[in-house]
Amino acid sequence: MELLIDQFFVAIQGSNLLVLFLSTVAGILIGAIPGLTVNMAVALSIPLTIHMSLAQALCMIFAIYVSGIYGGSVSAILVNAPGTPAAAATTLDGYPMTQQGKAGKALKMALFASFIGGIMSIIILVLVAQNLAAFALKFGPAERTTLMVFALTIVGVLSGRSMIKGLLSGAIGLLFATVGADPMLAVPRFTFGMLELEEGFGFIPVLIGLFAVSEMLVQAEDRMQTSIKASYKESSDREEDSRLTRKDILLSWKTIIRSGFLGAFIGCLPGIGATVACFFGYGEAKRASKNPDLFGKGTVEGVAAAESANNAVAGATLIPLLALSIPGDALTAILYGALLIQGVQTGPLIFQYQLDAVYLIYITLTLANIFMVATAASFMSFFKRIAEVPRRILFPIIFVFCVVGSFAMRNSVIDIYIMMGMGVMGYILRKFQIPLAPLLIGYILANPFEEALRQALVGSEGSLKVFVVKPIAAGFLILTVLAIVFMIRRTLSARGEETQGGENREGEESEL
């Protein structure tokens, strides 16, 4: 306890708080600008931490990490372009809320849910970290395979109006991810002799192209004559549209808590991360909601679910990193490097030999969440102005940022071409009512999925029984089947209604 208090006083020194504040501002702004990702920001901040103390370094890294994930929701809500992959699910309800003139409410709910999710995740990190990590460690290739099948199915069936198109989109994502070197034998696939493609399509160009460029092309259809400002002002006469009401919180608190737990659980499973967590949280919230039909049309519950889940990953993702030295995703891998620079050796022994560092991590992560709320609340009016900029000004600027941001990740011009190609493809898919989110999730999960599937099948000498005889794997398969059966039943029961609407609705705005 004494050590914890000592570390608390170390963390709240003036210089550390200044670093926290500046990094929080930078994190939100970077997260909010499409093309500037949290991964990139954290990676670029690491050279700056070399000459810092451990406390300052942790303040900087965690502030950028936590506030960057929240910042991603700002552009997701205001311009339908998630600043970070983790905010992809936030667009589903956040952007429709902006179109309805409720951008202020959506941003505040995102902030509130992010904070609660973040704090829940820290509590879980502190209290049940090792037990949860031990459970996740029981997952072998078969369990990981069925878990990812379940994740892809859930995302596919929940993302659009058509389950088949959602699943089709996920399968396209899986196929795109096979471009590049085979993850197990390093044999090039679909590279056609181009060395630049051996690493596969960069994740950032794919993300930016699918979500930002395709959105710009959709918006270009009317030459951007209707501005966001117009749609925002027209319907925001009511004061309650720009603030969180007690009713909103009462409606969403269960969702926030549930998504927080889900996000924390997924966060501690290696290789899945905040993007899948936000879709899991969103899907589960939709399933449990009394008004599932409102999801995707601009409900505050949808924003709360996605944001609580993605921020709850932040603390939980440190569980396997700290306790087992396993980075769960790209961001934790970057964090792992940053901790090594500071002389912190993660793994089981950290709890015996570097407990001060562990406490400092807990405290700075908590402070980062508190600073995120304080700073974001102060900048809220500034963020809302982004939505007031006419689309014909905003989207060309975003496009330029997308191009430069895609280039910046690997300093490769081919990434710009990939981004543009993905943007055009995303636009065409949207016009054909094929949702883009499953494609992105399929793309993210493809490599770990392929590795797990091949390991499981090689281990069982090609027998599919391996997915049935193991209880956890079988459990995920049963959940997958139940999800599909549930959606088919719902589709059939709503068929009469759909027949009336029919294909008249096929030209409507497609869901992400």
Added chain:
Amino acid sequence: MFRSINFRVGIFFLAFSLCVALFVVPTIGEEWRQAPTADMEYFTLGPRFFPYISIGIIGFLSVILILQSWWQHRSRSTPPRSAFTRDALKTVLTSMGIGVAYIVLIPVLGVILVTPLCLAAYFWYFGLRRWVWIIVVPIVLTAFIYICFGKFMMVPLPMGLLER
């Protein structure tokens, strides 16, 4: 049925999956089989396995989509609407054209020279006519991007002509 969007999407992806399965996946090298470990007798899966799985799923779902559109055709009488209108397609293609010209010219002329031109072209096309938008804002934004990415984040932006 043939005018239905679902039918067209299904046919497209079925044809796509067949083409990829028959002509593209077989181009993936099989050199790995010559590795010493591959001669040993145990079950293994090569680099073509997962692409075939993905394509199989795409093909299967395409068939379901085609059958679904046939089923919907039987139960509906309303004619389908086209996904694209002529005017929308024209503006989208123009926007795309400006974007493609921008990214093609970046390696040649460099980000600093092309970015203000791209922004000015977009602003002009989208109806902004004031000189502030056509000249000042593009230059200021380009300077911001250069400072932010080129100087602060140390990204080696393509300089094109200015590099020489």
